[in-house]
Amino acid sequence: MRTAAVVGTGLIGTSVALALARRGVAVHLLDVDESAARTAAALGAGTVGPPPAPVDIAVLAVPPGAVGGVLAAQQARGLARSYTDVASVKSGPERDVRRMADPSCHIGGHPMAGRELSGPLASSADLFEGRSWVLTPTPETGTETLNRALTVVALCGAVPVVMDSAAHDRAVALVSHTPHLVASLMAARLEQLPDEASRLAGQGLRDVTRIAGGDPRLWGDILGANAAAVADVLASIAVDLTTAVGALRGLATDEADAREEGALLVADLLGRGREGRSRVPGKHGQKPSRCVPVHVLIGDQAGELARLLATVAGLDVNVEEVSIDHSPAERSGLVELVVEASAAPGMTRRLMEYGWAVRLPEPSGPDGPDGTGPARDTGGGPFRVPLAAASA
Template sequence: MKAVSVIGTGAIGTSVALTLTRRGITVHLEDVSATAARTAEAMGAGSVRAPDGRVDLALIAVPPAHTGAVLADAQRRGLARAYTDVASVKARPYAEIDSAGADPSTFIGGHPLAATERSGPLAGRAGLFAARPWILTPSARTDQSVLNRALELVFLCSGVPVIMDAAVHDRTIALTSHAPHLISTLMAAQLAQATEADIRVSGQGLRNVTSIAGGDPVLWRDIHEANADALADVLDAFATDLGLAVDALRALGGSDPVLRKRAEAGLDALLEHGSRGRARVAGRSGAPSAEVARLSVTVSEQPGTLTRLFTAVDELGGRIEDIRLEQAQEPPYGKVSLFVRRTSASELSRLLTADGWAVTLAPATASSPEHAARSASLNS
């Protein structure tokens, strides 16, 4: 990959641009706000000069409601060979791509799971995506070469690629991101009328619960609207548990011993359930399946290296089940661990070696949780 266009120079777009620029990629910046684009340029994120020809990839870093229209416009201009986005909702942009008359074959949805507490280009920073999951949601019409471009982008940003269906992504993110933000916001709203004495004695628990309640209200409204059904499903389940907690607390404050005992058991069950859920998040691991083997392939910073590797595996009939990225500061800069079916690992290793790749066949051992790509098949 030699040249990329970033459309939208907010915190995420600017962070991608800064990261790619430091990797030697030529980055062109666009934004409806000339001030934002110029600010990102002044930060060293790229140039506001239009590219002379088609770039390898265009990253659309705009709110979900605008992804389809921006993609259609960029395609009409012939801006790039491949397109991706960073919106935290995926099903709606895909639907709007169709209605906007855009070409779905050159687009793959993307969502890097990294965020900053502030917005705008000044909140951008290189390295934001290091060891963070980066979800990719190819559709049935996404060309394989576009997936390869997106995987290379994730690699260049030091992210961990996770392949997911768009609808599954939206349900998952409703549970793990959108609902927590809205619940945090509702808790924070209770503080708007709190007394100064209340705020003065607030502890770390309150700060933890409300830490994600900030952000641009207009952007979050757009996100919640775009993922409304999935978010409502999560909040319905939350409301049921909340109602049980309220009923139990009311009973505990009463005088009926039978109801009090029942309430104690119900509250204990809710607290235990919460502890188990928290343990799953705190203790997640990324151990690969025993049915796969690991091919460790040496890669360099030469533009297009990762695309050529994925293409070679595809042409040789390989099926990648998972990826781990390991980078170093000195040449050859890193290795890519490809987890493939154990039954085909030896032959694929031999064919890649014959094709000029430096390959080591190793057992599929677990790596650090930070580098765990909890993905389905990259070719499914």
């Protein structure tokens, strides 16, 4: 593949363009917002404006409801030999394409990657590395179009997954769209958060509400395009919420039977939640490995996090996740480094040798604190301070 066009230079479109440009593809950027296209071009994503001749493939990075109309317009101008889109809903756009455009040179697509931020400045050429990228061919899809779309996926470092559009929409309703709505529902509870309560907010609240920071207009379009499937998932959650409310009301009473029943129901919900969480794939789609967090206390000054990460880079330990929780009352931060359980003790010892204050999780059974799940605690024991620091 030598040439491509990207229509829509937001987060996903610009990230696709950056990935293709990095692999030597000549990318042409088109957007109704020319300032967004110029920003993407300044980042190295390509050149602004239509190509002088049809490109190999055009990627339509537009909302689901716009795919059919944009495709028809770009086919009329002869933009590309093949077309794909990256909309997060597939059934509606597929119907629109059949009604409004030539479906033989189009294939639906959806890279399963994103951020809570939007716009070209949030983009990254590495956004799709190792992530699933769904393609939804139809009986009308031409072989050359499928092959060109597969090349785009490969050049972006993603893993192609071929699915039926309806099956895709049911799946993303559960794994993507409903989680965003639930995060927004939780975040909406914080609109009138008192100052004294805000000082108590920690990483758990940030984790639960992080994706609620997405663009409301974009997500309104996504939820509207997949409304029935999302409503089905939300209805099942509502049943569990009703059960949880009843169970907690029972726990709040003085009646022994109600308290016992409430405790059983809460335990069942929490157990099902942990079991469901264990189904979420780990890195590169693999089965989640048993990992533990190693917590490191750092000062809240410029360069401290970079110094820690430089130390970790020299330890030859594969870090699965990194997060930092700043203390609202003190000038310090708590960095969580998630690593394989077998690597944590050695890593802790080495970090202490380099002068870092480190904390390991509390002692646990074979699979966690109670022997039944991943050893991922949020508390842990006291910090293990290096001897030099302790004697200073």
